[in-house]
Amino acid sequence: MTKDDWVEVCGEALAAQGIDHFHPLEICDVGRESHGMRLYDPWRLRAPPLYLIPTAIMLCRVLCDLRSTGRPMPVRVNSWYRDPSYNHRIGGVPRSMHMTCGAADIIKVGFTPAEVADMLEGHPDANLFGIGRYKSFTHLDVRGMIGRPSPARWGSNE
Numbered sequence: 001m002t003k004d005d006w007v008e009v010c011g012e013a014l015a016a017q018g019i020d021h022f023h024p025l026e027i028c029d030v031g032r033e034s035h036g037m038r039l040y041d042p043w044r045l046r047a048p049p050l051y052l053i054p055t056a057i058m059l060c061r062v063l064c065d066l067r068s069t070g071r072p073m074p075v076r077v078n079s080w081y082r083d084p085s086y087n088h089r090i091g092g093v094p095r096s097m098h099m100t101c102g103a104a105d106i107i108k109v110g111f112t113p114a115e116v117a118d119m120l121e122g123h124p125d126a127n128l129f130g131i132g133r134y135k136s137f138t139h140l141d142v143r144g145m146i147g148r149p150s151p152a153r154w155g156s157n158e
C-alpha cells in the first residue's frame with residue numbers, strides 16, 4: 001500500500017461516513033518528524049493496512065464529538081497510527097493501541113489537556129475508552145470498541 005493508495009481508499013471511506021475534519025495523512029503521518037523519522041521514507045513510513053480503516057473511523061467519530069463538545073475547536077493530532085517497527089523504535093508498549101489505528105495523541109485548540117480528558121470522560125462511550133493524561137497532550141483510544149478490556153485510565157496532567 002503506497003501513501004497515495006492510502007489517501008485514496010481511506011479518504012473515500014471517511015467521506016462515505018461524512019467525516020470531513022480529518023485527513024488520511026493525519027492518521028498515518030503526523031508526529032514522525034518529531035521522532036527523527038523522515039516523512040516520506042518508504043522504508044519507515046507504512047500506511048496502515050486497509051482492515052484497520054473501520055477502527056480509524058470509530059476513533060474519528062469520537063474525535064469529531066470532542067471537536068464539537070463545549071466550544072467547537074479543531075482537534076490536532078500529534079500521533080495516530082504506528083506500524084509495529086515504528087512503535088518498537090520509539091519505545092511504545094508491545095500491544096499499543098496506536099498499532100490498531102484506534103489511538104491518537106491529541107490536543108484541542110484552546111483547551112488544556114486536563115480539560116480535554118475531562119470532556120472525554122463525559123462522552124457516552126467513555127467506558128470503552130483508554131484515556132491517558134499527559135502534561136502537553138491527551139491519549140485517547142477506543143479499545144473497548146475492538147474487544148479489548150476497558151476502560152483504562154492512566155497518568156496525570158502535572
Ligand SMILES: [Zn+2]
Nearest residue numbers: 103104105139
Ligand atoms: Zn498515545
